[in-house]
Amino acid sequence: MRRRGGVALGLVVFCTSCDARGPVPEPAPPRITTREPLASVPRAADLSAPGTPLEVEVRTRWPAAERVVAVGDLHGDFGATERVLALAGLTKDGHWSGGKTILVQVGDVLDRGDGERAILELLERLEGEARRAGGDVIAMNGNHELMNAAGDFRYVTPGGFEAFRGADEGRDAPLAASLPDAQRARAAAFAPGGSYARRLARHPTVAVVGDTVFVHGGLPPAWAGDLEGLNREVSRWLAGGDPKGARVVSADDGPVWSRRYAESPDEAACAEVERSLATVGARRMVVGHTVQRSGITSACGERVWRIDVGLASYYGGKTEALELRPDGVRALRE
Numbered sequence: 001m002r003r004r005g006g007v008a009l010g011l012v013v014f015c016t017s018c019d020a021r022g023p024v025p026e027p028a029p030p031r032i033t034t035r036e037p038l039a040s041v042p043r044a045a046d047l048s049a050p051g052t053p054l055e056v057e058v059r060t061r062w063p064a065a066e067r068v069v070a071v072g073d074l075h076g077d078f079g080a081t082e083r084v085l086a087l088a089g090l091t092k093d094g095h096w097s098g099g100k101t102i103l104v105q106v107g108d109v110l111d112r113g114d115g116e117r118a119i120l121e122l123l124e125r126l127e128g129e130a131r132r133a134g135g136d137v138i139a140m141n142g143n144h145e146l147m148n149a150a151g152d153f154r155y156v157t158p159g160g161f162e163a164f165r166g167a168d169e170g171r172d173a174p175l176a177a178s179l180p181d182a183q184r185a186r187a188a189a190f191a192p193g194g195s196y197a198r199r200l201a202r203h204p205t206v207a208v209v210g211d212t213v214f215v216h217g218g219l220p221p222a223w224a225g226d227l228e229g230l231n232r233e234v235s236r237w238l239a240g241g242d243p244k245g246a247r248v249v250s251a252d253d254g255p256v257w258s259r260r261y262a263e264s265p266d267e268a269a270c271a272e273v274e275r276s277l278a279t280v281g282a283r284r285m286v287v288g289h290t291v292q293r294s295g296i297t298s299a300c301g302e303r304v305w306r307i308d309v310g311l312a313s314y315y316g317g318k319t320e321a322l323e324l325r326p327d328g329v330r331a332l333r334e
Contacts, residue, residue: 056201058235060228062136064210067101068324069332070305072288073142074105075312076113076160080319081122084311088321088332094122096129102209103130106288106307107142107216107256112314114159117167120199141203141234142216142288143256146249148190149197149238151175153183164189167196193240201238204231205248206255211283212324213276218258218287221272224279230255261304262290270300277303284329286322296320296331305329 069088074081085091090098103126109119120139127137144155153161161182168188176187189196206227207214213227223230230248237245248254260269273285288308295318297306310317321332 055241056198056235056239058202058204058231060204060206060208060231062102062138062207062209064326065100065102065135066325067098068104068209068212069098069101070104070106070214070286070307070322070324072106072308072311072320073108073291074113074119075108075111075144075314076116076119076157077312077314078113078115078118078122080311080313081115081119083319083334084321085126087319087334088323091126096126096133096135098130098133098135100134101130102136102138104138104207104209104214104286105140106214106286107140107203108144108288108308109139109142110144110148111155111160112157113312114157114163116160117163120196124199138207138209138214139203140207140214140216141200141205141256143249145200145203146234146246146256148186149192149200150246150249151187151191153186156183156186158182161186164196168194192238192243197238197240201235205234206230208280208282210324211281212286213280213282213284214286216256216287217254217289218261219255219276219280219285220253220258220260221275221279222253223255224276227280256289259290261285261287261299262306265299265304270303273300273303291315291317293317295333296322298329302329 069090071084082091088098090096090101090103105123110116123137123139127139130137164186167185175191176184179187188194191197205215206219208227213219234245234248236242248256251257253260261273265273277283277285284303284305286305286307290306291308291310292306293310295309298304299306305322307322309320311319319334323330323332
């Protein structure tokens with residue numbers, strides 16, 4: 001078995017103080033460096049229960065809206081989630097109050113905090129309420145969602161394991177069977193074909209709303225050509241089908257891992273942004289993934305907006321969201 005960073009791939013290793021290169025002191029600072037890619041990704045056949053995988057519909061494009069609110073990485077902090085949604089005027093007493101607003105959450109609900117399951121279920125409920133009001137909620141896949149599907153649990157807290165007990169009771173997931181009892185329920189739930197993996201299969205990896213493309217890490221030109229195909233590929237893998245979609249987890253320059261535009265992009269990087277936007281037919285790109293300690297920032301003449309402000313208590317960040325209207329873009333702050 002090939003190994004990366006001293007960890008045998010395909011095994012869950014519990015470590016709350018690791019980044020993609022190994023142990024680091026708590027709290028982990030945002031990393032701008034290129035991450036070492038996975039050497040391999042477990043095959044769907046090794047992770048899923050036998051049976052016919054579901055074909056899950058995943059959407060890529062939405063028409064322009066009068067108001068769009070984008071929220072960055074939440075990392076298992078339910079309280080921070082409630083605060084940022086209230087700040088943006090999207091919820092009241094735990095229910096949708098945003099009317100026809102479209103909320104985009106750019107991924108990384110999972111890991112580093114105990115409230116992941118509650119956040120996933122809140123966003124799913126708000127999606128239904130928002131649609132009834134003429135709005136929508138678009139929950140996206142980040143690198144941590146796809147890492148969990150690939151059996152990489154290094155960032156999971158003890159509460160994060162406990163929260164998924166009983167989620168897939170009795171499911172035959174080969175990887176889960178090889179793990180300590182406390183980790184098996186989560187492994188079964190997030191392995192391709194599991195109940196929560198199938199929920200994630202409905203989430204786009206890249207989404208376009210009006211003239212804005214949303215992606216967790218970044219969208220280099222090489223990945224911008226067929227967004228519908230990319231989303232479908234990842235969705236099929238998560239639903240327990242063709243494992244080709246797992247390549248997104250191991251692609252260092254891919255949409256959930258790229259930090260190319262995260263900090264002071266140079267002229268060449270901004271030229272890439274222009275090519276990607278032209279290919280997609282978008283005016284701007286909104287990304288998360290890399291914490292912006294000063295709050296929401298923009299680059300490349302406001303063609304890129306960086307919205308991961310370290311909302312979760314793990315990072316002790318700010319409560320901010322990005323608001324997009326036809327007349328402009330602004331940061332919402334406490």
